[in-house]
Amino acid sequence: MHDGFLTYGKMKFLKLAVVLCVVTIVAYIFYEPIDEHNGGTWLGYTLGTIGALLIFWLTWLGIRKRRYGANFSLSAWVSAHVYLGLSLIVIATLHTGFQFGWNVHTLAYALMMIVIISGGFGIYAYSRYPKIMSENRRGSSLNDILAQIGDIDRECRQIAAPLPDNVSALVVQSCEQTQLGGSITRILSGKDNRCGATAAFEQLRPLVSEVDQQYSQATRKLLILIGKKCGLLTTVRRDIQLKALMDIWLRVHIPMTVALLIALLIHIFSVFYYW
Amino acid sequence: MEVSITTLTRRKNGSIGRKEEVKACETLRIGRGAENEIFLLDARVPLHLAALHDGADGLFIEATGSNDLRLNNSIVRKAHVNVGDIIGIGPYDLCIVEPTDGINIAVTLELVQPIGDDVESLLSRSNLTIAKVGLTKRSSSWIFASIVLVVFLALPLLSTNSLFTKYFNDGSLEQKSQSMVNSNESNFDVSWVSGEVMNSHKFFANDCAACHTKPFVMVEDAACTACHKEQHGHIDKIKFPAEELTSTRCATCHTDHQGPHPVRAAKQELCSDCHNNLDQKVEGMHLANVSDFGSNHPQFKPTVWQDPSKGIKKRISLDDSPIEVSNLKFPHKTHMNAKRMRNPATGKNTQLECASCHVPDISGAYIQPVKMEEHCGDCHVLTFDAIAPKRTVSHGKPETVYRELNEFYSSLALKGGVTDETAPKVVRRRPGTPLVKEEKKAALQWAMSKTEKSSRYLFSASQCGSCHEVIRDKNNASGYNVEPVKVAQIWQPKSVFDHGKHKDVSCAECHAADTSMKSSDVLLPKIEGCQTCHGGEEATDKIPSTCISCHGFHRDDVAIMASPTGKMVQ
């Protein structure tokens, strides 16, 4: 029933893209310019036009996806976006005729490649992480897990109330020195070496045997709870990490696209300004 | 003693709720433990924190547990306290206040750092998304976009001597750099340069506006001819408006920004577009169609002399075995035969090489004209009289030769001392004896007759006549004359043939000299000869040779070509 964006419509856009590339390559092979291959030959102009139009259209997705309620299927657009976007690798490269240099023209090309590569990661992330994410969450929503953590904290506080200071201090630490995510690296790593709960857990373990008899039962219970909390924290951090991974590439993709758009316009302007 | 403990609770509306309870106890113990008078069920409070005593010298507080006390934000273990002092108990503030009557100690207790909702506080500490880290798409987009915009658009446009700046400096786009180079310091618009310029342009490569004189207009020929003044075109575009040529610009073939080489366009199609069916394009076209040297190129048509005296030349295809009328008698075959060649000086037989007479010019491309004095004179010695066997005449005009003879004999007769018996005695007299008028007359009489005799000999078929056409001519002092000798310097003026490049090929392979008995033979190889090694552009088994391998496009040596009728076939 579900039709993913990669398989949308029996991959018709993949087919379209492939055809486009093949045609382009064949044309490139059989067309012999007076001089060498470059953007200045009529094939070059044609490929350039196709490429530019493609880029503008691909960029339009940013607007299109926000025109809600119109009669269209976004997944179809994304499917086309993905495959036609990839076909740019061929089209644009042949447009250059493999002439590169330190100039705005190659800049536009480079930016485009960055955009495509980041998009490539996007495809990977979108096709891989969602499943992992679900497996990681085991059916419960993020808020559920956070609520559980909250409950554990409350329960810990209650249990810790009559316990010796060194134990209760650890509970306070577990409650108040735990944080999720944080810096980019922490989010992306999905780990937190300064996690209050984990530290508390480690320090609590020996105490279970050290505290005097009457408290050991409660302390053990604390250990179990905080252990459980650590588990939940790991899940949440993993969740955050995966979400971030599915998000980070966009933060390259979009700005680079905008830069590319400008560079592209300048490229077009400049080549005709100094024709 | 009686202790009054008032718990303060601040409410949303700012008002303060007071709940007072009075306890009787010895010391006022404070902590999380239930046994304390003030016991606060909060993990942040130690089990046993402190005890407040009413000592002889007033109130004092002391820490009962391991933790120190926070008294008015200073750390103590034991201290006197007075009304107004504040003791920090974990999240609570305990404040000593003025006791009412019947009460020994009065304190207020307020929770100043309540436990928030754990999840809330956890989230407030946390940061779950990258968005919150401040790495926003919008801001970075703006940054990158503006960088690109400034560096690659604004600066190039505004850089000195960019077209844009020039336009705004002297308001005209028409003006262009007349001097070949205004300035060549590099500007920001180098970021627009699409590729390396050809070597010959490098010295003004950074001045884009030197060639790109109008925005959004392809580089015009004017820009090229501004420097290349002398260069003249292939055809007269007015008289010969062949679409293929009128539509092409210099830059069509001389594309720049493609690396160091000047001429980018060697493709034969550039020529063959027109030349493969020229006859259909131009009325009365005399040029043959040509499209490919290997497959479709007409036979060579050397330009040969027809009537040297009248100066008439004609192009005749080698297939029509052309005859060159050069008024010279020269059998190559004889001269290539050693038996027939004996050097009169040495008396030895010698084998002549082509190079004995045909010497390449300095470039090595062309062969210098053969000169009689240098190449023939060794054997063909112009002697004329046995009495003076070493004496020769110069290889010049007949009258000159005649005068030389006359002067020679006259001086001999007047000097005397001739041994010839047939000569009059006045000529045979002892030299030095003066002569009288009659005697002189007789002597010169003799000299004249001798002159006649020798010139008859010289101008005979055996001497001059062996190479030249000699005719009787009354108007000439000698009574003879020689038809002018014309040998074509270059048989194919419209093409270039470099002998130097072919020096490893023996002459005979192309020039069949050793069989030629007549100088009228045109010893040129037919095109088939060239085609044994040279093919068309696409040739794979031969040397690919395009039109411009032999032919020039810009024919500076001849007048600009035009249609003979000036009409194009529509």
Added chain:
Amino acid sequence: MADQYEVAIVGSGPSGLSAGARAAEKGMKHILLETTDHASDTIYKFQKKKFVMATPDIMPLRSDVSFEVGVREDILETWDKEIEEQSINISYKSEVTAITGEKGNFTLTLKGGRTINANHVVLSIGMQGNIRKLDVDGDDWEGVQYQLDDPEEYEDEQIVVVGAGDAAIENAVALAAQNKVAIVNRKGEFARVKSGNLTLITESIESGLLECYFNANTARVSPGEIVLKVPEGETAVPCNRIIARLGAMAPRGFVESCGIKFTSDDRSALPELSEKYESSVPGLYVVGALAGYPLIKLAMNQGYEVVETISGNDIAPADEPLLEEKFASLEGRAVNEVLQTIQENVPLLSHMSALQFREFMIDSTIHRVKADDVIFLRNDYTNSVYSIVEGSVSALINPDDPSERVTLKKGSFFGEMGLIAGRRRTATIMANGDSILVETPRRAMLRLINSVPGAKKVLDTAAIYRQIQTHLAPNIEKELLKDIVDTAQVESLSAGDALIKQGDDADHVFLIRSGSFTVSSLIGGRDVVLSYIPSGNYIGEMALLNEAPRSATVKATVASEVIRIDAAAFRELLANEPTLRREIEDKFQDRMVENMETEERPEAGDVIDFLVGQGVGEASDVLLIDESLCVRCDNCEKACAETHGGISRLNREAGPTYETLHVPTSCRHCEHPHCMSDCPADAIHRAPDGEVFIDDTCIGCGNCAGNCPYGVIQLAYPAKEKPGLLSWLLFGSGPGPGQDKNPGEKVAGARSMAAKCDMCKDIEGGASCVSACPTGAAIRVKPEEFLSITNLAKAG
């Protein structure tokens, strides 16, 4: 000797108030009895600043008490003022415990023993019922209260909460925030409360947040103290305030105790009333919600009318002009005449009292149709019922062959299946000639069925016949089906009930009338779901055909109704009808195949099991997310918000997940929408294509939100105007598209309205959440399509 009144009005709600005002106006000797210490308790109990609507707008207000759209406070204020001005004789804190006597001599006994005599009694006590009181000595102390408006009002008080219901728990915990609270529970534990509340209270008690007295009853109350009977004896608890939440007593008991008969035993049945609101007890009148008029304006009109009636002048009811308008198309026949003709011609409607019928007709519409006018089309999702007053129509029962028609004559009705099964129309109906039809909306029809047993019977038999004909034996003459129809019985099951148990003897065939079922079978010791069967199908024929015991268990996924058909009659039918037998054989084999497929792919069955567990069984269209595709971009929510005034009707994150199949919190457009069941403004409708939507007559009462078991309806204030897309895109001037999807905070002048998915019925692109999904993770499906094993197998 208690004084004698011309009329005693019980209950000072809108209708009672209006009646009182009329009586005062006419100078009748009257008394208006109100249990509480303020007028119109129901409205008084509305949440603060609640916006009260004055529907139906078309209905004119006929009362001496003024009433117009406004917030609770204003309305109450006006009424209090008018009670003063119009010198209505209202007596507060007078709870009537009994009404005896007959016309001209009624005796009303008040709590505390006081009695009142009156010639006529108007009962306008509404549906709220009476709040159960502590009913112990000293419960009249002003510290005792029976409701809690705003817990934050009280601080640093000792408060005792009596009761163990949800209300009690919620109050107690809320109060405990800044008060010392004790809760009194008659039992040993908190039974019959929401699980959320149970954990809430247990934690609070454990953490010592509040004190709880188990197995405790209130002995007596004295100012500042409540005495509890606890197992150990008695204990006095000092308190500044007592909050008793003991629930309410449904009014019906009391009403019946007054000798008033009800039309049926159905919970929602109404008292028998004359056209003049006179009950089965002469001189005892019933008006307002209790009489089946929940809308304020109608109730007030009745109050007015009933007093007029008592005072002896016969006035046309206020709806007269409305009916005239309705019947305008019938060339000015008198209202009564028309009403009479309809009731004479249509047996279904004949069972209604004149009063009910007027009401009924106000909701209904009269259609004059010409030959070949289409009344509705096959697969429309309308659910109104049509009755033929004059003329006739034909039903095109075979989609492929329009010539195959069944003619319905004058007096018969059609469209009831949509009503019963909550499914699409099964046939297209066209008028034969000039005919007059009455179209009745679902709501009015349900009221009819519930209050008029006769009508229900007629409807049922007809429906049974038609359903058997449509779903089982399309082209078979009525006669042949007679036996089957006669032996058939309707049987209703609630979710999870087993209709058929594996291994039982097969003695019936069942036709699913409404709801849906799962077929499951014991495979390897565990119950594996084999297939899902929506209504309009029959079950149980397999075992019947091969004379074997039941091969599988069939459970109702939701509250469902089946028609039980006797095996013998069924076999006989098959014997006479070889074609039918073949059809059934074919279908039977299809199922065999499907079942085998499942047994190979039990996980597919599990998915069905899961989805059915999520109540997808009663859905007509459900949003499913494949989490292996969902990139959590929430574009679905954004799209929803953007296309619906900035409020998202969908919560992607929430909702259960099975493996990677996620059922987000979003409307399933149930076949029998729970939200529709109790909408005072009748603002919830079903669009022809099946979308259940709320129109803007919504009064924001929140009933639908409360009734929806899937929590997909929320009350929200309309979002503020947003800046243009580009200005957000370029300069981030927010909120951007889909940002702040559920604006909770009140916008000045705005009122909260219920917001739910309308499946984007007004948007050409169809459901925005689906069309806006970048990865194709979100789809909206009809369960009967999705839940077929073969499809799931395809889905993998």
